[in-house]
Amino acid sequence: MRKRNSNAKLFSLPEKSQRDIFALGESMSVKEACAKIALPIEMGGYEVEVCEATLSNFLAEWRTELAIEKHREQIRERARMSEAVTHELDDSQRDGIDTMTMDSLRAWVSRSIMDQELSAKEVKAFMGILQKNRAQDLEERKVALLEQKAAFVDEMKDRAANREGGLTPEDMEEIERKLKLL
Numbered sequence: 001m002r003k004r005n006s007n008a009k010l011f012s013l014p015e016k017s018q019r020d021i022f023a024l025g026e027s028m029s030v031k032e033a034c035a036k037i038a039l040p041i042e043m044g045g046y047e048v049e050v051c052e053a054t055l056s057n058f059l060a061e062w063r064t065e066l067a068i069e070k071h072r073e074q075i076r077e078r079a080r081m082s083e084a085v086t087h088e089l090d091d092s093q094r095d096g097i098d099t100m101t102m103d104s105l106r107a108w109v110s111r112s113i114m115d116q117e118l119s120a121k122e123v124k125a126f127m128g129i130l131q132k133n134r135a136q137d138l139e140e141r142k143v144a145l146l147e148q149k150a151a152f153v154d155e156m157k158d159r160a161a162n163r164e165g166g167l168t169p170e171d172m173e174e175i176e177r178k179l180k181l182l
Contacts, residue, residue, distance in 0.1 A: 024036055
């Protein structure tokens with residue numbers, strides 16, 4: 001027959017009660033917490049008698065579980081940051097940065113995030129730079145399109161000035177077609 005864990009009484013309680021007992025054990029001495037836990041439910045206790053060693057073991061297991069959960073959450077957060085940066089880098093790649101540079105940058109950022117070499121603040125700053133870079137690229141594209149439109153309008157003005165009858169129906173169709181494209 002297998003030996004029963006001495007703190008099994010505490011772990012058989014509902015999770016909320018376990019959390020409350022953990023908080024109680026963290027806020028006062030183990031001896032005081034044992035006395036409080038043994039009180040009847042009407043008096044704010046749990047009607048569970050445990051020795052100090054049992055409560056200490058229970059608290060240690062809870063601290064370990066909470067530390068593990070905190071570590072897991074940090075890993076998940078770093079993975080989310082890495083994914084967000086990778087997504088941002090994918091968008092930047094479409095905006096003119098060559099593939100090899102982007103792959104190297106993506107690998108470096110992901111590795112740095114997971115190895116905790118970059119803080120959340122640094123990742124945010126890095127993403128801000130990428131977004132500014134993309135905004136600048138978009139602005140440059142807008143300027144180029146406006147320049148193309150202006151050149152086209154100038155060309156059409158020259159055609160109209162060099163002809164006696166102005167623009168032909170074909171010219172008008174070409175204007176409409178090109179302005180839709182630009």
